Amino acid sequence: MRIGELAQRTGLTASRIRFYEKSGLLSTVERRENGYRQYGPQALWMLEIIAGAQSAGFSLDEIRSLLPDSHAMWQHDALLESLQRKVAEIELLQQRLVQNKARLLLAIDTLKNRPEDVACADRPQWVLDRLRADRTDDSNRS
Structure with a gap:
């Protein structure tokens, strides 16, 4: 053809x-x-x-x-090994995507629900502190 x-x-x-x-x-x-x-x-x-x-x-x-x-x-063995390695890479990527999604959702929630009594100039630091605290909580759970 x-x-x-x-x-x-x-x-x-x-x-x-x-x-x-x-x-x-x-x-x-x-x-x-x-x-x-x-x-x-x-x-x-x-x-x-x-x-x-x-x-x-x-x-x-x-x-x-x-x-x-x-x-x-x-090359059967090489093919099988490569396919298994790619599956492992995909699983690792999926884990990272789940973690990234959770962090983004937390950032969205934090931005939407920030306390009004925090001064405007202090809000970015408040958000960062909350995100850092969540990361610390995650590493303590591991």
Whole structure:
């Protein structure tokens, strides 16, 4: 199939497909006499793997190391280890996001519910003190 059809079937742009080819991620490309690229059916599933891995947070270098070698052989152990490592990274990121969300919600609550009797010039310090106290409480609970 030509690049336009491949782009349509994968949902990727032709320029993205050419980028993957230039980056060495997509090597199953033949050139016809007229210079047009000709892609076999394996290009379709390779692009699905590449796009899926990128959306899961893998870098292009990580993807390159995980793709099958020139003999279409998967490095099973390396692939499994890399997938497990990515899951651990995602779990760590999720924990940080939960903590960041909690801090932001506390900041919002603190700003909305600050005491009116605190002088305007003292309010930023009051808010910061409350946020610091919450961080101290969190570390004491750990």
